Amino acid sequence: MKLHVDWTACDGRGVCTELLEEMLVEDDWGFPVARDGQRSPAVPPPLEGAAKQAVDRCPMLALKLIAR
Numbered sequence: 001m002k003l004h005v006d007w008t009a010c011d012g013r014g015v016c017t018e019l020l021e022e023m024l025v026e027d028d029w030g031f032p033v034a035r036d037g038q039r040s041p042a043v044p045p046p047l048e049g050a051a052k053q054a055v056d057r058c059p060m061l062a063l064k065l066i067a068r
């Protein structure tokens, strides 16, 4: 699985960076960027549960999990 952020919907509230701090970090404006620099970073299997939780809890419905 990969995590995709819809930048047109994201408002940078940071719920995802709190839930997925191993994968995501906030940029200078509070928007999530992948620590590995990928546009749609791969989700390590141990983080799949947290990634699904982040998708469910994103207030702007800006997160999506996509098949590799």
Ligand code: SF4
Pocket: 005, 009, 010, 011, 012, 013, 014, 015, 016, 017, 030, 031, 032, 057, 058, 059, 060, 061, 062, 063
């Ligand atoms: S939780 Fe959603 S709206 Fe908030 S920073 Fe992450 S992707 Fe953006």
